[in-house]
Amino acid sequence: MAGHGAAHDAVGAWRWRTSAALRPLVREIWAWRSPAGPAGTHQGVSSGHLTVILCLEGAVELLRKPDPGRGAGRFAASAAGLHAAPAVIATGELQAGLQLALTWRGARALLGLPASELASDVVDLGLLLPDTGTLLDRLHATPSWAGRCALLDAELCRIAARRTGPAGPPPEIGRAWDLLVRSGGTVRVADLADDVGWSARHLGERLRRETGLGTKTAARVIRFERACALLRSRTAPALVDVATTCGYVDQQHLARDFRELAGTTARGWLAERP
Incomplete structure (x- = not known):
């Protein structure tokens, strides 16, 4: 991926540095593509950021959420809250998409709710952003990863600018x-x-x-x-x-x-x- 804000990480994924306006809400955007392979599992580890995933190929199959009592699920687009236990994700399917590292401030500004409401859970992004399907279509229609990241950056800035809701925390x-x-x-x-x-x-x-x-x-x-x-x-x-x-x-x-x-x-x- 080339263009403004792009960098290559040691693990081989592409990282998009978000615009200055978006950075307090989204630390970075990753673009990834993983080929099909033997079936296996991957651990979704704890971090200080919420995770939003938009799949352009395949889907995320969650075998166990950080809170096992919340069940499993398969998502083309998902939002995961902060957690202090791993999630278990199926691997082996061809997958490609974009992954966002949201701050807790980004949860309010972009998803319209405090991060606590997603704690130890993973939900369909469409429940929080009704235009998710349209956004996925636009990302599909954009030919380059750089273009997709730029489009997503601009769209998130637009969502944050128009979002209204209750006052945030002190x-x-x-x-x-x-x-x-x-x-x-x-x-x-x-x-x-x-x-x-x-x-x-x-x-x-x-x-x-x-x-x-x-x-x-x-x-x-x-x-x-x-x-x-x-x-x-x-x-x-x-x-x-x-x-x-x-x-x-x-x-x-x-x-x-x-x-x-x-x-x-x-x-x-x-x-x-x-």
Whole structure:
């Protein structure tokens, strides 16, 4: 994919850097294509972003949602909330499409609801964006990945500009989340609460009400996301160094998070990457 905002990642997928207007809502857009192959499974790991997928070929077959009690499903377009347990996704089918990393602010601005309403769940995107079918048709009709990403970027900016709804959370929530992200999930909960002027308990309740994750869980997921990013970088450090850099007690601490947040080992997760 060529053009404004495009970059190639170490794992072979194409990443589109969103426009400045969209970036507070959507961190990035990925364009991917995976060939047909033997049937298998892929773990959908925890991260600090909601995931929206628009399939142009095939569909996402979810064998188990992060909350197993919410069942399974097959989606041409889907939205997944924040979660602290892995999803299980079927592989082997030819697939191609676009994947968006939404911030919790993007959930309100683009989907019209707080991120907490999607926590540990995956739903049909059409339930939240009635024009999803038309958008998929327009993406299909656009010949290049660069053109599709640019079209999607512009459409999301348009949706955000026209979206009206109830007032968002108090500014303390945004400040607390941003501090968590800047610290890589390592800031102490007590220090975070002191910074925003709330009790630790009140902060945890309000953060969960908006994002679906309490303070400690959000910090854990954000730290894990940073560890995953380091492991898949071009100059991936050794596991013990990743654990130290990201603030884990030791390598076993990181290994435990991989088991619980990704449903596999670090090496198993890396082996799933294209």
